Amino acid sequence: MSETYTPDFPEAPQTVAPAHPNRQTLDLLARRRSTVAKLMGGPGPDPQQLNTLLRLAARTPDHGKLFPWRFMVFEGDARERFGEILEARLREIEPGGPEDRYTFERQRFLRAPLVVAVISSVTPDHKIPEWEQILSAGAVCFNILVSASAMGFAAQWLSEWYAYDETVAKAMKLGPHERVAGFMYIGTATEDPAERPRQPPRIERWSS
């Protein structure tokens, strides 16, 4: 069941608690897993849930209050229209392939009811290094995974080939300092994902 609870977002300059001890949050972080897009079905977030999800995602640290990211939402018919662009592009760069490969591209975004592209939008030549602005966009992507999970949805962070294709970037009207940080697929899992191997954290103690 998807959670319809809407949290109470604070407004500046309100104070907020410095910590939010919560066992369920710890369990979520300890057990959260991506669900591969091919094991995703409906429902996805409704408009109100999507609004909550993206407000939560946008509560991400960013140095200098640049908000160096924006969202592009793909839902309904727009998913297949975007797929037509992917198909056309693949026919161009990999002609003569098997037809089912092109059909897959056309239907790529239909794997989930909702795809949100997180676009890293960097202010160049700023005192805040580009690296930090890009890291903030990555943190937004992870925030989507965690928030979607807490709201009862399955999610996966994908780049795949089309995050790096210039023609696709043009079709998305990305600016010269913009890149896709992630295509976030969001829906409902058709089966429970199996855990993947996790490395123990590599930790050393610094000493002079």
Ligand SMILES: Cc1cc2nc3c(=O)[nH]c(=O)nc-3n(C[C@H](O)[C@H](O)[C@H](O)COP(=O)(O)O)c2cc1C
């Ligand atoms: C920036 C980024 C891009 C990724 N792109 C892909 C991808 O294109 N294809 C893929 O199979 N997994 C991709 N992944 C990996 C998965 O989405 C996911 O991180 C992995 O399966 C395990 O994640 P989990 O800790 O959420 O279970 C990407 C991960 C990141 C961080």
